[in-house]
Amino acid sequence: MGIGGRESYLEPAKELKVYGEFDVIVVGGGVAGWSAAVAAGRAGANALIIERFPFFGGTATASLMANIVGYRNQKPPDGIQTTKGIGEEIILELLKTGGAEKSRNAYESAKRSDKKGDLSYNFAFDTERFKHVALKMALDAGVKILFHTWFSDAIMDGGAVAGIVFENKSGRQAAYAKTVIDASGDGDVALRAGVPYWQTKADEAPRLNDCLMYKIAGFSPDTKAPGCLIGNTMVVWGPSPGAHNAADADELTREEIDARLAVYGDLEEKIRAHPDLAGACVVDTGALIGVRQTRFFEGVYALTGDDVLEGRAFEDSIAMAANPVIHYYGYRRFLEHEGYDIPYRCMVPKKVDGLLVAGRCMSSDQIAYESWRAMAHIFAIGEAAGIAAAICAEDGLAPRGIDVKKLQRRLIEAGAEIGQSRKK
Ligand SMILES: Cc1cc2nc3c(=O)[nH]c(=O)nc-3n(C[C@H](O)[C@H](O)[C@H](O)COP(=O)(O)OP(=O)(O)OC[C@H]3O[C@@H](n4cnc5c(N)ncnc54)[C@H](O)[C@@H]3O)c2cc1C
Numbered sequence: 001m002g003i004g005g006r007e008s009y010l011e012p013a014k015e016l017k018v019y020g021e022f023d024v025i026v027v028g029g030g031v032a033g034w035s036a037a038v039a040a041g042r043a044g045a046n047a048l049i050i051e052r053f054p055f056f057g058g059t060a061t062a063s064l065m066a067n068i069v070g071y072r073n074q075k076p077p078d079g080i081q082t083t084k085g086i087g088e089e090i091i092l093e094l095l096k097t098g099g100a101e102k103s104r105n106a107y108e109s110a111k112r113s114d115k116k117g118d119l120s121y122n123f124a125f126d127t128e129r130f131k132h133v134a135l136k137m138a139l140d141a142g143v144k145i146l147f148h149t150w151f152s153d154a155i156m157d158g159g160a161v162a163g164i165v166f167e168n169k170s171g172r173q174a175a176y177a178k179t180v181i182d183a184s185g186d187g188d189v190a191l192r193a194g195v196p197y198w199q200t201k202a203d204e205a206p207r208l209n210d211c212l213m214y215k216i217a218g219f220s221p222d223t224k225a226p227g228c229l230i231g232n233t234m235v236v237w238g239p240s241p242g243a244h245n246a247a248d249a250d251e252l253t254r255e256e257i258d259a260r261l262a263v264y265g266d267l268e269e270k271i272r273a274h275p276d277l278a279g280a281c282v283v284d285t286g287a288l289i290g291v292r293q294t295r296f297f298e299g300v301y302a303l304t305g306d307d308v309l310e311g312r313a314f315e316d317s318i319a320m321a322a323n324p325v326i327h328y329y330g331y332r333r334f335l336e337h338e339g340y341d342i343p344y345r346c347m348v349p350k351k352v353d354g355l356l357v358a359g360r361c362m363s364s365d366q367i368a369y370e371s372w373r374a375m376a377h378i379f380a381i382g383e384a385a386g387i388a389a390a391i392c393a394e395d396g397l398a399p400r401g402i403d404v405k406k407l408q409r410r411l412i413e414a415g416a417e418i419g420q421s422r423k424k
Contacts, residue, residue: 016165016174022048022144023393024386025164025177027151030058031375032359032382033183034134035086039386039414040181041141045393047386048175049138050166053287054147056134058185060375061127063290064213066228066235067103069122070323070374072112075334081119082320082339085416087379090133091123092116099129101230124228127235151184154192160353160398161193179389179399180355182297183382186247187361190297195349195357197295199247200366206327208292208370211240212259215284216267216277225274233283239266247294256289292373296364297357300400301345305367311337316344316404317419318384318411323374328367335371341419342372344404347385353398358385383416 024040026033029051037049051058059065068091072078081088094100095114102114103122112120138145148168155163155174163176182189187197200207217233219225227234239262244255263282271277296302306312308325322339346363347356357363358381360373372381387410391402411418 014172016172019173019175020048020144021176022046023178024048024181024389025050025175026181026183026386027164027189028058028182028184028359029053029056030183030185030359031060031378032385033058033181034138035379035382036181036183036358036386036389037143038086038137038141039383040390041138041143042414043387043390043410045390046144048144048146048177050146050149050151050164052148052150055131056138057127057130059290061131062288063286064127064215064235064284065290065375066127066213066230067122067124068375070321070376071119072121073322073335073338074121074324077338078112078121078322080320080322080338080417080421081117082322082417083376083380084117085380085411085414086383087376088116088119088415090130090137090379091119091125093133093137094123094125094129097129097133099133100125104229124230126230151188154180154189156193157354159351161189161355164189178354179392181385181389182355182357182361183359183385185291185360186294187297187357190349190352190355190357190361191295193352193355195352195355196298197361198298199245199295200293206366206370208327208373209240209242210244210246210255210289210291212238212256212263212289213286214238214263214282216280217283219277219280223274223276225270225277236270238263238285245294246289246291252289259289260285293360293369295361296369297361298350299346299357299363300348300350301343301363303342303346303364303368303372305365308340308368308371309333309335311335311340313419313422314341314343317341318344318347318388318407319377319380320417320419320422321372321374321377321380323371323377325367325370328370338422342377342381344384344388344407347381347388348400353400356385356389356399358382380416383414384411387411387414
């Protein structure tokens with residue numbers, strides 16, 4: 001009960017200015033949303049992307065998650081580069097400017113190259129350079145960008161999402177779209193649109209914990225301590241405050257407070273464990289604690305752990321993935337095949353039309369998620385969502401009605417890997 005016994009407030013109805021009407025609106029400019037917007041723009045769609053931060057990347061940049069993994073299986077068989085398309089393009093752009101480096105690890109596939117079509121399993125990258133490259137690619141694709149903007153509600157037309165309501169310095173406004181792509185990570189649009197979802201409880205194992213990443217400098221460049229080393233700075237995995245629900249504002253705040261108070265103690269412990277970090281100081285912390293998982297929304301299909309572990313192919317594949325299933329069978333569970341497919345149906349909500357759900361809140365069980373959550377795969381999922389939404393506009397169809405073969409052709413033409421290189 002609130003102060004003075006008030007329990008609720010009836011917000012008066014208010015007429016909102018319409019900001020615009022678009023073929024595609026993408027909510028959230030993380031790895032999924034950014035790729036979706038670039039792909040939709042390149043496919044000729046009139047696309048708007050809204051993002052609460054003034055840059056793209058989401059977890060990758062705002063939370064300093066400076067290590068893209070998943071370009072191929074980590075151990076033999078690692079014959080296929082499972083993510084191509086936009087996810088490959090951005091790494092190649094970053095490598096050109098010294099903004100990415102092959103990660104320092106002992107895995108077989110890390111010894112591969114930094115060449116197109118033969119990328120290593122993972123790359124460390126400079127989060128500032130990422131912001132720069134991602135912004136240029138979105139502008140080049142003709143995407144309309146609205147930063148400093150919070151999604152607040154879904155506009156419904158019967159059982160379909162018809163647009164969004166958002167807030168920013170200019171006030172509260174509405175925008176309409178033929179298709180909305182929810183790439184908010186937590187599924188804020190899908191939630192407001194009434195798509196059923198599930199959530200692993202905070203104390204239920206296996207669940208991937210959130211973690212505050214931070215950047216250090218001033219240490220020996222030859223350090224063997226784990227982290228994402230680029231030039232003379234390194235991003236390290238910091239305090240992980242444990243059981244919280246990051247989709248709840250109070251709990252998220254509590255989690256941020258606990259993690260931020262623990263940062264300097266965490267660095268002292270790291271220096272004790274790795275004396276070659278002596279002299280290190282904290283130069284940055286993520287603007288947002290790294291949130292690994294919150295809600296998963298029910299799609300026409302939910303990817304399963306068996307699909308991942310058995311390397312299943314799907315008729316409606318829109319991406320391939322090969323990342324290990326972490327935390328489930330011991331710390332890492334490497335795949336025993338080159339990769340598995342991600343079906344288009346995972347992005348299409350079971351009930352609501354006019355909406356695609358891309359990125360870490362897509363339809364999946366916990367085990368499968370621990371694999372496809374890798375950023376390489378999330379780029380590919382986002383790219384597929386963007387092209388699918390562009391096709392919806394071209395053909396006047398809802399996401400569940402499009403010709404998936406056409407989507408697959410368009411993805412392959414755009415340079416994506418959807419399983420076509422897999423040995424049959
Ligand atoms: C601690 C940690 C370690 C990880 N380690 C690795 C690793 O080593 N390698 C790897 O490849 N992957 C790793 N991952 C996983 C990977 O980073 C994520 O799966 C991926 O970045 C998710 O991308 P996304 O675009 O789906 O979501 P997000 O990155 O969460 O993007 C969502 C975007 O939506 C915006 N947004 C949210 N709500 C709103 C709103 N209401 N209005 C406007 N904007 C909104 C956010 O600001 C954000 O930009 C890690 C993740 C974490 C948290």
